Structure formats: structure tokens, C-alpha cells
Amino acid sequence: xxxxxxxxVKQVLAEMKGAPAAQETPAAPKAASGEIPKTARVAxxxxxxxxxxxxxxxPEVGDDDILVKVEGCGICGTDAHEFKKDPFGLIxxxxxxxxxxxxxxxxKNVKTDTAGKPVKVGDKVVTCMIFKDDPEITMYDLxxxxxxxxxxYGLLPDDDVHLNGWxxxxxxxxxxxxxxxFFNVSDLDLDSRILIEPCAVLIHAVERAKSTGILRFNSRVxxxxxxxxxxICIAIxxxxxVQNICAVDGEQKRLDFAKKMGAGMTVNxxxxxxxxxxxxxVKDAFGGHPADxxxxxxxxxxxxxxxxxxxxxxxxxCELGFFINGGDATINPHFDICSKxxxxxxxxxxxxxxxxxxxxxxxxxxxxGLPMSELITHRFPLDQINEAHETNLAMAGLKIAIxxx
Numbered sequence: 001x002x003x004x005x006x007x008x009v010k011q012v013l014a015e016m017k018g019a020p021a022a023q024e025t026p027a028a029p030k031a032a033s034g035e036i037p038k039t040a041r042v043a044x045x046x047x048x049x050x051x052x053x054x055x056x057x058x059p060e061v062g063d064d065d066i067l068v069k070v071e072g073c074g075i076c077g078t079d080a081h082e083f084k085k086d087p088f089g090l091i092x093x094x095x096x097x098x099x100x101x102x103x104x105x106x107x108k109n110v111k112t113d114t115a116g117k118p119v120k121v122g123d124k125v126v127t128c129m130i131f132k133d134d135p136e137i138t139m140y141d142l143x144x145x146x147x148x149x150x151x152x153y154g155l156l157p158d159d160d161v162h163l164n165g166w167x168x169x170x171x172x173x174x175x176x177x178x179x180x181x182f183f184n185v186s187d188l189d190l191d192s193r194i195l196i197e198p199c200a201v202l203i204h205a206v207e208r209a210k211s212t213g214i215l216r217f218n219s220r221v222x223x224x225x226x227x228x229x230x231x232i233c234i235a236i237x238x239x240x241x242v243q244n245i246c247a248v249d250g251e252q253k254r255l256d257f258a259k260k261m262g263a264g265m266t267v268n269x270x271x272x273x274x275x276x277x278x279x280x281x282v283k284d285a286f287g288g289h290p291a292d293x294x295x296x297x298x299x300x301x302x303x304x305x306x307x308x309x310x311x312x313x314x315x316x317x318c319e320l321g322f323f324i325n326g327g328d329a330t331i332n333p334h335f336d337i338c339s340k341x342x343x344x345x346x347x348x349x350x351x352x353x354x355x356x357x358x359x360x361x362x363x364x365x366x367x368x369g370l371p372m373s374e375l376i377t378h379r380f381p382l383d384q385i386n387e388a389h390e391t392n393l394a395m396a397g398l399k400i401a402i403x404x405x
Contacts (some may be wrong), residue, residue: 010302036067036104036170043167043402044158044387046092049073049083051385056162063107064175066182068125073099073166074194074376075392075400077299078155079227083323083389090157096402097154100126100185100193107175114181115356124186126196127153127171128355131179153180167385167402181352185359192362195232196355196399202232203361204354205295205320205347206240212343214316215293220244222282222310223263225298225321226254228375228399231261233371238262238267239364246285248278248310257398260371279309291314297321301329308336314325315340320347379403 040058043051050171061067073096081087082095103123113119114128129150153173154165163172173180185193193197221242223230226249235246238261246265247258255266265285272278290312296304299321308331311317336342350358365372377397380388385402392400 001208026182040063040163040169041382042094042162042165042169043096043382044092044094044162045083045086045090048086048091049386049389051167051389053383053385054162055385058170059161059163059172061107061172062106062175063109065107066103066110066119066125066173066175067105068101068171068173068275069104070099070168070171070404071100071124072101072168072190072194072401072403073097073154074198075388076198077227078323080389080392082155084393087324088155089202090155092158092405093156094162094165094168095154096166097127097152098194098197099154099171100124100190100196101166101171104170110175111185113351117181117184119184123184124158124188124193125164125173125182126185126193127173128181128183128352128353130156131181132177150179167382169382169404183355183359188359188362189373189405190403191376192366195372195375195399196358198228198399199232199236199361200350200354200358201320201347202229202236203358204350205233205318206236207354207357208320208345208347209293209316209318212293212316212345214314214343216244217241218244219292220246220286220289222246222248222294222307223258224248224296224303224307224310225295225300226251226258227297227395229320230295230297231258231398233297233376234258234261234263235365235370236361239361239368240392244286246291248282251395254398257374260374263368275306275309278306282310292316294318295320299323299326301327304329305331308342310341311340311342314342316343316345318347323348363387375399376401 039055042054042056044054046052059299076098079095103121131150156164161172165171173182223233226247234245245263247255247263248267250270267281268284269278272281291310293316294307294311296319297306376399378391378400380402382402388400
């Protein structure tokens with residue numbers, strides 16, 4: 001095959017430098033306006049800390065399926081764990097579960113989303129859980145089954161479809177016995193749609209916290225950890241009307257952002273030596289009182305062990321930071337739990353109902369002026385997904401997103 005002039009020049013320059021000619025990343029497949037291309041690019045994690053941009057044929061859309069053109073997807077902490085260590089043993093895998101996009105083709109049997117809202121070509125959607133092993137699950141299932149008993153797009157083993165994650169040009173939402181759930185979110189802007197999945201995690205956590213009967217409007221609440229999860233937690237509490245919020249973290253920039261999200265006070269743990277001094281600082285932030293309720297959002301065993309010291313007798317704790325096995329925490333059950341009669345709830349991801357609540361939260365947060373979109377600090381195109389993940393690992397920003405043109 002003949003090489004064009006540009007390719008020859010590139011090769012000559014590369015040989016002059018003593019390096020092999022660079023291989024270009026496949027460009028996004030082109031199609032006439034309104035037409036669906038024959039192939040789609042997928043960012044496939046093929047080795048630890050390395051994605052390859054692969055190109056696959058777009059499969060046939062079945063009577064119960066939906067083909068979605070991806071607009072954007074956030075990088076989650078779970079993606080970071082998979083990128084670094086592949087703890088789920090999925091490589092090669094198409095990742096990305098905080099995604100959203102536009103329906104470009106749908107099967108004849110698809111009429112409504114999981115909540116019963118009508119859908120059509122051109123609508124914007126997000127996916128939720130996949131209940132292929134439990135098809136009896138419903139939107140308002142009384143068992144409140146969370147994602148721990150289900151799958152999600154972006155964490156599926158690779159198969160002959162390949163378009164299984166949101167880090168791609170297109171994703172195929174499979175219907176029928178595959179058990180997909182999805183929602184029409186055309187009334188939300190792109191940034192809000194990208195934030196739905198992480199916000200649902202915190203909606204679920206706050207609902208778990210409310211079940212203790214301790215979290216109220218006038219509660220003194222401490223949020224430990226001001227990454228995206230902790231910051232969203234603060235925003236939800238603020239939207240609910242909770243005014244007395246103290247944020248704890250070791251990065252001043254994140255603490256400053258916590259104030260923008262609704263925290264009235266902040267404590268930088270790097271300014272204090274030892275847990276007693278740190279607990280004293282949190283108490284001082286509340287005017288000499290310990291917290292009524294605490295949210296532990298860090299995933300650090302040391303942070304979990306410390307947080308009991310922030311909470312009053314009869315107070316409450318929601319632990320949601322451990323999305324994977326982060327190791328053991330050392331506590332003293334007598335002093336930390338029993339003698340203080342602390343009520344503890346664990347929270348892990350979300351339910352279908354939490355997704356529906358999340359849509360209303362995002363609208364309310366916008367109405368009261370919380371800067372939710374500012375959580376997305378970096379935006380990368382799909383072909384720079386390796387750089388995007390490295391930026392995420394370096395904690396150079398808050399929420400890192402892949403945005404398609």
C-alpha cells in the first residue's frame with residue numbers, strides 16, 4: 001500500500017531521531033450526519049496502568065436493546081483500583097460506569113426507562129445496575145437490594161459485544177434477560193449527568209444515616225475525607241438543610257472547596273499531632289461539642305479508627321469509604337462503641353430508588369447555588385485516557401472526566 005507524503009515525512013523524521021515511527025491512535029469513526037458509523041472506539045484496559053484504543057464493529061441492535069452515543073464519563077475510584085491492580089481480575093476490560101449519552105437507535109420493544117418514563121431516540125440516558133441474575137428486582141423493591149448483588153456496565157467481562165463500558169464512542173444497553181436498568185435524564189445538563197453515579201452513592205449513605213434517627217436538621221455533622229465522595233456528602237447535607245458541618249482532610253485546597261459545598265468549619269489533620277489533638281480541634285470547631293453524627297469517606301483504616309473520637313455519646317456513624325478491602329482498622333469496642341452507645345451503619349453503593357432521588361438532589365443543589373460542576377476539574381478526550389487516569393492517581397484534581405466530541 002502506498003504511503004502518503006505526510007506519512008513519509010513522519011517516518012523520515014523518526015528515523016533521523018533514531019526512533020521508530022510513531023503509531024497513531026485510531027481516529028473516531030466518521031459517518032455522515034445523523035448516520036451511525038460501522039465501528040466504534042473502545043478504551044480497553046489491556047494491562048496494568050495501560051489502555052489501548054481498540055476499534056470494534058457496532059453490533060446489531062436487538063428488539064430490547066439501546067445503542068447510545070457516549071457524551072462523557074467520570075473516572076471513579078473503582079476505575080483507579082482496576083487501573084492499578086486489577087483486583088476484580090477483568091483485564092482485558094472496557095471500563096467506565098459514570099457515563100451518559102444520547103440514544104441513537106433502539107429496539108421496537110423499548111418504550112420506557114426503568115422508572116416508567118417514556119424514551120425515544122435523542123433522549124439522554126444513564127445506566128444503573130444489571131440484574132441478570134435476579135430479574136424479579138423492581139424499581140421500588142422493598143428489600144432495597146443494592147448494587148452489591150448486581151453488575152454494572154463498565155465492570156463487565158469482555159465478550160463479543162465489546163461495547164460494555166462508557167469509556168468508548170458507543171455503548172450497547174442490552175435488554176431482555178440481561179437485566180439492564182437505565183434512566184431518561186434529558187432534563188439534566190452533561191456535568192450533572194456525569195455526576196449522577198457518585199452522587200447516588202452519597203444519597204444512599206445519607207438515607208442509611210437517616211435510618212438511625214440521629215441525623216437531623218440541627219445535628220453537628222463531621223465529614224472525614226474531602227475527595228469527590230466527601231464533598232458530595234457535604235453538598236447533600238447542605239441541600240437537606242443541615243447547617244453545622246465540619247470537614248476534615250489533609251489538603252487545604254479540598255477543605256476550601258468543602259466550604260463552597262456547604263461546610264461551615266474545616267479541620268486540617270496535618271496541623272495536629274495525635275488523635276487527641278485532632279479530636280479536640282473537631283470539638284472546638286463545634287463550639288466545644290463533639291459531633292452528633294459522622295461520615296467516614298476516606299477508605300483509610302487509620303481514619304476509621306480515629307473517627308469514633310469525634311462523636312458524642314449516643315451519636316451515629318456512617319462508614320462508606322471502603323469500596324474494596326482496604327485493610328483492618330484497630331478500635332477499642334468498649335471505649336469507641338459500647339460505652340458511648342454509638343449507632344453505626346454501613347453503606348455500599350446504591351439502589352435503584354437512590355438513583356431517582358439523585359436526579360432531584362442535583363436539581364436542588366443547582367437551585368441553591370452549590371458549584372457541583374466545579375467538581376469536574378479535568379476533562380480529557382478518549383484517546384488521552386491513560387493521561388486522564390494518571391492525573392487521577394496523582395490527585396491533581398477532584399473528578400476527572402472523559403468527554404467525547
